[in-house]
Amino acid sequence: MAxxxxxxxxxxxxxxxxxxxxxxxxxxxxxxxxxxxxxWSDLLLTLLSPAVLGGLTLASVILFVLTAVGLxxxxxxxxxxxxxxxxxxxxxEATPAQVWWRRSLRxxxxxxxxxxxxxxxxxxxxxxxGLLTIFAALFLLDVPGKRxxxxxxxxxxxxxxxxxxxxxxxxxxxxxxxxxPPPSTR
Numbered sequence: 001m002a003x004x005x006x007x008x009x010x011x012x013x014x015x016x017x018x019x020x021x022x023x024x025x026x027x028x029x030x031x032x033x034x035x036x037x038x039x040w041s042d043l044l045l046t047l048l049s050p051a052v053l054g055g056l057t058l059a060s061v062i063l064f065v066l067t068a069v070g071l072x073x074x075x076x077x078x079x080x081x082x083x084x085x086x087x088x089x090x091x092x093e094a095t096p097a098q099v100w101w102r103r104s105l106r107x108x109x110x111x112x113x114x115x116x117x118x119x120x121x122x123x124x125x126x127x128x129x130g131l132l133t134i135f136a137a138l139f140l141l142d143v144p145g146k147r148x149x150x151x152x153x154x155x156x157x158x159x160x161x162x163x164x165x166x167x168x169x170x171x172x173x174x175x176x177x178x179x180x181p182p183p184s185t186r
Contacts, residue, residue, distance in 0.1 A: 060126045063119050067129050071136050075163060076170035078139065083154050084176040106142065113140030132162065 036044065046052065094102065120133030138150055154160050154175070164174040 072166040072170045076172035080173040109140050113137045
């Protein structure tokens with residue numbers, strides 16, 4: 001029984017040290033934190049720990065760099081007439097190996113798109129280009145109404161100029177406007 005008490009003491013010491021580090025770094029914590037029930041105050045202290053805050057900072061920096069580099073690269077590979085042509089064709093008859101390969105690429109593309117979508121939503125509150133990352137995720141995801149939503153977003157002149165500026169930076173031709181009318185300026 002003594003070893004269990006020893007381990008509990010160690011856990012209590014670690015929690016006390018984390019509390020001390022957090023309160024020292026952030027100043028005196030508000031009294032409402034200490035008034036919370038134990039599981040909630042412990043959770044909040046854990047989230048405010050230097051390790052978690054450092055990890056979030058590192059993740060934000062990595063996402064920002066990946067977005068700043070990857071987004072222009074990806075947009076430069078989209079055909080310039082992407083918004084001006086009709087729906088994409090399904091393609092010719094394919095061998096079973098080609099079907100398997102296309103399905104594998106489709107799953108991978110959707111997985112990367114879902115990760116980008118989550119990262120874009122996170123970047124709405126963290127440093128980074130959240131809206132552009134969400135837009136890039138829409139290029140990768142296979143969802144119903146995707147083309148219609150993309151065209152609707154591109155009707156916005158600021159979005160269209162931003163996309164073309166990123167393409168220009170990568171040396172790609174600008175996107176062509178589709179047959180849709182420009183937005184009304186009321």
